[in-house]
Amino acid sequence: MSAAALLAQASDPTNLWQWLSTSEERTVTGDIPSQVWVTLWHSVLAFVVAAAIAIPLAAFLAHARRAEVASTWIVNLGRVIPTVTIVGLLALISLRNGFGFEPWPIVIALILLALPPLYANTYTAVRDALPEAVGAARAMGLTEMQILRRVELPLATPLILAASRVALTQVVATEALAALFGGSGLGRYITFGLANRDTFEVQAGAVLVAGLAMTVDLLFWFVTRFIVPKPLRPAPASRHAVQRIKPTQSITIPINSLGGTP
Amino acid sequence: MNPNPRPRRWRALSLLAVIGVLALASCSDNSSDSGGSDGGTKTTTDSGKSADAIRISSQDFSEQKVLAQVYGQYLEDQGIKVDIQDPIGTRDQIYDALESKKLDLQLDYSGSAVVFLEGEDVPESGASADAQATFDALQPLLKDVDLESSEQSEAADANALVALTSWAEDNGVTTISDLAGVDGSLTLGGAAECAERAECLLGYRDTYGLDLEFKAVDYGPPLVAALEADEIQVAQYGSTAPEIATGKIVELEDDKGLQDAQNVVPVFRAAVSTPELVDALNTLSAAITTEDLAAWNQATDVEKEDPVDVATKWLQDNDLLK
Amino acid sequence: MSTRRKVTLVTLAVALVALVAFGIWAVGRISELDEATQATNPLFRWEYLFKRDRTPGELWEATRQHLELTIVSVAIGTVLSAVLAALILRFHWLRGIVFTFAGFLYTIPSLALFAVLVTYNTNWTAAVIALTSYTLLIITRNIVAGIDGVPQAALDAADGLGMSRIQRLRKVEVPLAMPVILTGVRVATVTIVGLVGISVVIQLGGLATYIFDGFKRTYSTVLVLGTVAMVLLAVSLDLLLRGVERLATPWARRSAAR
CATH class of the missing domain: 3.40.190.120 (Osmoprotection protein (prox); domain 2)
Structure with missing residues (x-):
């Protein structure tokens, strides 16, 4: 008899679905809702902080046409520094200083992951906002802040929203890395399953992480599609001449502006 | 003017594809040339540079790494071909590798090995605080999965809460x-x-x-x-x-006697067992003490020395190298 | 102009100061560790890099493993992307399907993909499949965008010069699309360097083994070394491929100079 057969337990699930529906399998790794919750709050906190830093900064700098080179370099920098190294480094620093495994290492790493795409795309969007509209607004006597707030930002919103969606999805997907360095979240099922040679647990973890990322992605799309006022939607074939985009072309985030790694 | 641009693009892309295939071909040639001596893939290939060498690996923590090095270096010195590999991870993964013949020898701890091989459904475990009884209980369990062990060492790293x-x-x-x-x-x-x-x-x-x-x-x-x-x-x-x-x-004192004896015991595939191997393993196992394990851990985890060096130094200090 | 530059400089300076302050704070926290830890385990032990004989060999070996996985995956990814892009441009209705599918692959977290694939493949194959799937979206999108972006005027001009289709393809379309395509390959490569690190979970980490080893032994020297090596590898590949881009598209330089 093989070691694997010896280990096979009568109570062990025989397929993935059974694993997902048997709660006693998760007494150790935590139940699914609580791990989903942890993953979500880590991700949303990181995303909100990153957006609060990146979007205003980029909008202001782009309006003033400043630090153009810096904005491309920020993206390049984000890409060459792998998130896994940041999480590892921060986790160790955090441990050595008695702060424990979480949540700060993963949250800071996720903030750094989300910053570049948010910053770069906001910058591009505001900078490329219709010059005619900006000129008209200036002629009407709007102050620079008013131009930024009432003309440029609304025009840039579709691209900013599209970038936000990409960034948030990436952040949710990447939160799984926390489990590699003693953190919690859905990635834990994967690391745990790998350590214990529990294939279903690994698969369940993978399905859950990917599923959550895609759910968030769809939700964000849904919100921007139906809740955001029509002219501001990043929808394809918008008749309003936001940006200089061909009517048939959907707004896709230039892949080159994605920082970090999934 | 340009009624049908797509076929032309199609051709452009075909050309690109051909270029890509050529690039790929050259790349994969390179990688297969170097694959044989690749440290990272050696745990995944059944054959390799050392098909006849005894492949030794360990769980992924310092004491295990030193044990693998001590046994590996000693066997090598005794004229037995060995290949000391990167640590594999957990006990589950080790036995998985042994079973699939990707690994030949590992250094386990008797009680944990018994509990692991028994599985969870055993009414009463053969593992206990009695070192000899635990070792005896281990033998049939190993045999079931085509493994063997040599004599256990006096050195033990008991689980401790x-x-x-x-x-x-x-x-x-x-x-x-x-x-x-x-x-x-x-x-x-x-x-x-x-x-x-x-x-x-x-x-x-x-x-x-x-x-x-x-x-x-x-x-x-x-x-x-x-x-x-x-x-x-x-x-x-x-x-x-x-x-x-x-x-x-x-x-914390284990007042209800939960903890089993955890003597270091070499576990290897029956297929690689030879009298010389068992003799060498027994000689070395007899030389290791619990204090040695503690000293190794101090050296690797606190003083951050390399497991390789800790092992060599210990073997030399104990005159075990020829 | 000068005030703009000043503001830019000030912004960058503030960012730099914040970064340095964080560094000092972190080092300060670490210096509060007890003396025994300080003596044996400072943030970075330079001896490890310069006085330990084994370090260069190990670093080289890890780098080689890392590079091997990166190059093989990007190469396969480039070929597959070329095929996908060709199909998209030939059969237009495929566009949405292919991009949605590639986008879907890109959304799957790498940790999950490695973990699942390894149950069906050898570790190395699993890693290559996973890594390749991440390059698809990036490279395919760039190839399609590159060919799409060839100006109609250029095509018309080529036709006007009496070029055959093959000639036009060779001399106009591919060269004009090349910068965008190469950018895609470069971005994919740099992304993959980071993702290879996560393949540590299936014992194929290359340079990232340092990161996990350092964490497991709470040995920051090793961890810092791994981080720096990985970033350096990504930067050098980025620069190398930028160089290739420039060599492959000499006209871009000329027009930029103009």
Whole structure:
């Protein structure tokens, strides 16, 4: 008899679905809702902080046409520094200083992951906002802040929203890395399953992480599609001449502006 | 003007595809040339540079790495061909590798090996605090999966439930049973497989009736760091941990005798067993003591020396190298 | 202009100061560690890099493993992307399907993909499949965008010069699309360097083994070394491929100079 057969337990699930529906399998790794919750709050906190830093900064700098080179370099920098190294480094620093495994290492790493795409795309969007509209607004006597707030930002919103969606999805997907360095979240099922040679647990973890990322992605799309006022939607074939985009072309985030790694 | 642009693009792309295939062909040639000596893939290939060498690996923590090096270097010195590989991970993964013939020899701990091979459904485990009985119980279990062991060493790294010395004093805890009287929920930290072992989380729950939470923490210094950060209050660690010697953490007395004997025992595939191999393993196993294990851990985990060097130095100091 | 530059400089300076302050704070926290730890385990032990004989060999070996996985995956990814892009441009209705599918692959977290694939493949194959799937979206999108972006005027001019289709393809379309395509390959490569690190979970980490080893032994020297090596590898590949881009598209330089 093989070691694997010896280990096979009568109570062990025989397929993935059974694993997902048997709660006693998760007494150790935590139940699914609580791990989903942890993953979500880590991700949303990181995303909100990153957006609060990146979007205003980029909008202001782009309006003033400043630090153009810096904005491309920020993206390049984000890409060459792998998130896994940041999480590892921060986790160790955090441990050595008695702060424990979480949540700060993963949250800071996720903030750094989300910053570049948010910053770069906001910058591009505001900078490329219709010059005619900006000129008209200036002629009407709007102050620079008013131009930024009432003309440029609304025009840039579709691209900013599209970038936000990409960034948030990436952040949710990447939160799984926390489990590699003693953190919690859905990635834990994967690391745990790998350590214990529990294939279903690994698969369940993978399905859950990917599923959550895609759910968030769809939700964000849904919100921007139906809740955001029509002219501001990043929808394809918008008749309003936001940006200089061909009517048939959907707004896709230039892949080159994605920082970090999934 | 340009009624049908697509076919032209199609051709452009075909050309690109051809170029890509050529590039790929040259790349994969390179990689297959170098694949044989590749350190990272050697654990995945059945044959390789050392088809006839004894492949030794270990679990992924310092004491195991040193053990693999000590045995590996000694066997090599005795004229037996060995290939000491990168650590594989957990015990589950080690036995998986042994079973699929990707690995030939590992150094296990008797009690844990018995509990692991028995599985969870055994009414009474063959593992106990009696070293000889545990070793005897191990033999048939190994045989079932085409494995063998040589004589066990006197050296043992028993599982130990540890807490920060300061924490234990504050809460008046000296034995594991005392934990029941501590207010608030307690979290046990340990390697991931601890959660599924009768000698670990399950044992503390069943034998001691403790309602412990569990957190998976990498075995080794991270456990102590997690204790210090109060993310866990007790940890499943080894009795040879260097932090016990320095007084930073304290071992809680196992007053209900949950812990089994954990003597170092070489486990290898029956197919690679030869009298010379067994003789060499027995000679070396007899030379290692529990104090040696503790000293190795001090050297690797506290002084951050390399397992390779720690092993060589120990072998030389004990005149085991020719 | 000068005030703009000043503001830019000030912004960058503030960012730099914040970064340095964080560094000092972190080092300060670490210096509060007890003396025994300080003596044996400072943030970075330079001896490890300069006095330990084994370090260069190990670093080289890890780098080689890392590079091997990166190059093989990007190469396969480039070929597959070329095929996908060809199909998209030939059969237009495929566009949405292919991009949605590639986008879907890109959303799957790498940790999950490695973990699942390894149950069906050898570790190395699993890693290559996973890594390749991440390059698809990036490279395919860039190839399609590159060919799409060839100006109609250029095509018309080529036709006007009496070029055959093959000639036009060779001399106009591919060269004009080349910068965008190469950018895609470069971005994919740099992304993959980071993702190879996560393949540590299936014992194929290359340079990232340092990161996990350092964490497991709470040995920051090793961890810092791994981080720096990985970033340096990504930067050098980035620069190398930028160089290739420039060599492959000499006209871009000329027009930029103009």
